[in-house]
Amino acid sequence: MRTLILSGLLCLSALASADTAPVSSQLEQLKQQVIQLNRELFLLEEELLFPPETQLAVFLSLDSGQFFQIDSVELILNDKPVGAFLYTTQQREALQRGAIQPLYKGNVKAGEHNLTAVFVGKGPDNRDYRRAVNYRFAKADDAVLLELQVKDRSSDYQPDFIVQPWSND
Amino acid sequence: MVQRLICPLLYLLALHATPAFAQAAINDKQQLLTEKHYRQAAWAFYQQQPAQALEALQLAPQQDQRTQLLEAGLYLQLQMPQHAAEVLARLLAADSEGDNALPAALRNIALLQFARYQLESGDKAAARQYLAQVKITADGAWLGQQQLLSQLISWPDIEIPAQPDFVSLAQQPEMPYIISNQALVLAKQQPEIALQWLSRLQQQLAVDAPQGFWQLLFSGQWPLQSQPQGFVYPQEEQQALDDYVQLTQAQLLIEQQDLAGADRILANFGADSVLSSSALQLYSHILTEQRHIPALLAVLQQQIKQQPFSLTAWQAATRIGEQLERSLQPRDALAAYHWAQQYYQQQTQLINQQATPLQVNQLQQGLSQWQTLQLSNDNNLHRLQQDALALQQQLNAAPQRQQRLLQLQEITAYKLTQQQQLLTGQLPLLVARKQQLSQRYTQLQQQINEAATAPMALALWQGEPYQQLSRLERSEQRLQQLEQSGQPTAAYRQRLQRLRGLLQWQYSDSTAQRRWQFQRAQQQLATQLSALEQQLAALQQRGGKAARLQQLQQRLAQLTQQQQQLNLALLSQQQQLLAQLNQQLQQIRRQQLAQLTQLQRHNKESMARVMERVLLMADANADGGQP
Known part of the structure; x- marks a missing residue:
């Protein structure tokens, strides 16, 4: 009878058998x-x-996310849509915990380019919110790594959308 | 079990990935990039892709302690405890103080994790050593884990406090396990006190029935409602813990021969409890002791129903007959033994049918009931199954990897062809064009220079003035010839001089414009030359990549070969595991069949004995009935 209870207790640590090592x-x-x-x-x-001569990579991060609950994001490069992402609750939580999402990776020619990110979600007071952010950049020999940052702006309780380039050297 | 701490560990680490933390810690670009990699790894982890998370983490330019701890956790997620242990050992050997030291909470988790791994590897001394390094912080975080691990390492020589420590363990999810383990050890010396501890534990675990709004309003305890008294367990775990404590109480009562007390607990034990089979076993023991035959028969039938292919159920089958025999019902006992005999034959038949050798495709789905039971009851078998499945997962990913390799090989070949075309086609053309332009540039330069030194040089004239000057020069040459032949030429010479003066005047008048045109043409040529030189440099740079591309091509060929070898190794390992699994399953089958044969023999003996008694009774009745 004693073995019954002990087996219940020791199932907490089912030890690996030595011969399987x-x-x-x-x-x-x-x-x-x-x-x-x-x-x-x-x-x-x-x-x-x-x-690197042609690489363009876009990432997305969220800071706090109190004033904006992200539902989707669309990326438009030189007036052509290149990517879109629809977020699940789990993915949104991951971003809120500090994760950075690799959103897009592609190739562009050297020269001037224009990137537009369209954010869709719920803004303050749970209202539908849609905001586009535009970023012009020049592509040279180094890879261009851009981070789309969604931040809370405490001055007017509104979300802020920023494109932050990463230094890659 | 090694993974018990993974989730808290990784979630705690992920909490440290908050942007606020990042901003405070970032000093330079390397750190910034490491931070970005770390947070990308966190994304992959939250997407339940530990392999990708590990990849992102290992590509970070720097490896700090926090990164290493996450790496260790990810290795555990990938069922690679040895690699996790290596990283943890390295981490724990590092300086525990200073600016770059790991926060105490994370260090404690690493130590607990490593101690558990050592325990599960069978090295209790090492486990004890690492556990001793855990320094519990003032908030008492991980105290429960520490105490429970300590109990598992020292079992059964665990520390028993004077009183159960409900206060300091209140917020620890491990509290019921710790106290019940203490009670179990205490029961050897002081069973009554152990029972009291268990009763108190049960009270601690009891959840108050939810109160209505008005009850709460007038209870005067409204402010207290927002804060739970202790750790809040999920409902299912709460029930399982409660059942476990009750079962332990019943066990101790049986040992004290308080069968009535144990009966009271077990009679009301939940049939749907995860511990119901253990409860039934204890209950059947009590009922046998108390000779409650009808209730016992019901319990035995329950056991047969609930625990197919188990020794308990098989023993229960023959015990039904035995109990009926004991209660002097030989005819019913005989019928029960007959039934048991059929039951054993049926079980033997089912085992032989269901214990066929396993194939890989059956491992995930398609296991027979018998195989499923064996794999879930035996840790070693379960592990073998999981390992074989993990290998299958790797094998399933192989075609995709092969596809990636193929794509890269195609791209490399394409780029190399491009290089060849570049070197043999475009580059010589461009070089020739450059030479041409350079020559033209030099010519222009010469013309400009000449214009400065010889204002009337024929080479500098163009269009109609050029033709006029040419005609003039020809006329002057003819005039010279005429003069040599002695003819009168004074009038002609005067006219020609006049014409030359006129042309010189025209030339002087357009000098500035012509110089500007030359300089402009030269500038244009210089621009063209510069663009051409840049183009040439870019092409030569691209042409210089041929060597690197050839290296990559070789590496890809090596990787393809490596991938094929790896696939073979994975397949071979999987076959070995499967063979091992099947071997052990067949061993269990043989053992079970031997048990069944033995039980059948015992059952037959009992049947013969009862049959004899029934016959004797029949004879006695027949004799008594005869006049």
């Missing part, structure tokens, strides 16, 4: 190889598909 070790090695392979593939993709 080598197998688990091999398994980890294989998983590590897969991770390394994926990482190398990612780096090669970066170099071949999105070289």
Whole structure:
């Protein structure tokens, strides 16, 4: 009878049996190889598909998000839509916890470009809110990394939409 | 179990990824980029993509302590405890004080995590050592985890306080486990006190029935309602904890021979509880002791129904006959034994049908009832199944990886062809054009220079004035020839001089305009030359990438080969795991069949015994009935 209770207690720590150790070790090695392979593939993709001379990457982050609950965002590059994202509650929470979303990655020619981001969501007092933010940039040899930041503006209790370039050197 | 702390760990780390924290800590660009990578990893983690999160994290330019801790957590998410342990060990070996030190709460989580890993690896000494380094903060965070781990490491020699510490453990979710473990150990010496502790624990766990608005209004406790008294468990866990405490109480009462007390608890035990099978086992024991035959028969039937393919159910089948035999109902007992015999045969048949060797595609879905039960009851089997499934997941991702490799190979080949065309086609043309332009530029420069030194040089004239000057020069040459032949030429010479003077006047009049035209043409050429040189430099730079592209092509070929080898290794490992799983399942099948055979033999013996008694009774009745 005693074993009944003890088994209930010790199920809290189902200990790994010793004879499975080598197998688990091999398994980890294989998983590590897969991770390394994926990482190398990612780096090669970066170099071949999105070289710095043409790379444009856009990220999105949210600061607090009290005055704006994001529903979707649309990206327009030189008057052509290049990407859109519809947020789930879980994704919105992730952004509120400080995560940065990689929103878009593509290639552009050297020269002047115009990026427009259209934010749709709920603004203060749960009202429908739609706001576009425009950003002009010049593409040269370095990759252009832009972060769309949604911030709370306490001065007038309104959301603020900023495009912040990352320094990539 | 290693993962028990992962979620709190990663969520706590993610909390540290708030922009406010980031802004305070960022000093330079590297740190800024590391922070961005960290927050991208957090995004992938929240998307339930730990592999991508790890990738984002490992590409960060810097690896600070917080990044390493997140990395360790992600390794655990990916079922890679050894790698997690390596990172944690490195992290814990680092300086625990100073500006770059890990915050105490995060350090405690890392220590607890690592201690648990050591315990689960069977190294209790190491687990104890890391647990001893945990410094609980003033807010008591992770105190429960620390105490519970300490109990698991030292079991059964755990510390027993004079009184259960409900106060300091009030906000700890592990409180019921800690107190009930203490009660279990205490019961060896002082069972009555242990029972009292369990009763108090039950009171602590009791949830007040929700009060209505008016009740709350007049209760005078309104302000207290907003703050719960202790840790609030999810409803299902609350019920399971309550059942666990009751079961422990019943167990202790049985040990004290207070069968009535245990009966009172178990008679009302929830049939839908996760612990109902354990409760039924205890209850059947009490009823057997108390000889409550009708109730016992009902319990045994419940056990057979609830626990298919289990020794408990099989024993219950033969015990029904035994109880009827004990209650002097031989005919009913005989019928029960007959039924048990059929039941055993049926179970044997079902096991043989359902215990067929497993295939990979069955692991996720398609397991028989018997296989599902074995995999959920045995930790080792469950682990093997999960490992085989994890490998399958990697194998499923292989075609996609192969596709990516193929795409990259195509792109590299395309770019290399472009390079070749560039070097053999465009580049020589551009070089020739450049030479041409340079020559023209030099010519222009010469003309400008000549214009400065010889104002009437023929080369500087263009259009109609050029033709006029040419004719004049020809006429002057002819005049010279005429003079040599001795003919009179004075009038002609005068006229030609007049004409030259006129042309010179015209030339002087347009000198500034002509110089401007030359200079303009030269400037245009210079601009063209400069653009051409830039174009050439860009093309030569692009042409210089051929070597790098060839390197990439080689690397891609290596990676393709590596990928194929990896696939083979994954497949081979999966087959090994599957073979191991099937071997262990067959071992269990043989054990169960042996148990069933033994029970059948025992049942047959009992049946023979009862049959004999029934026959004797029949004979006795027959003898008694005869005159």
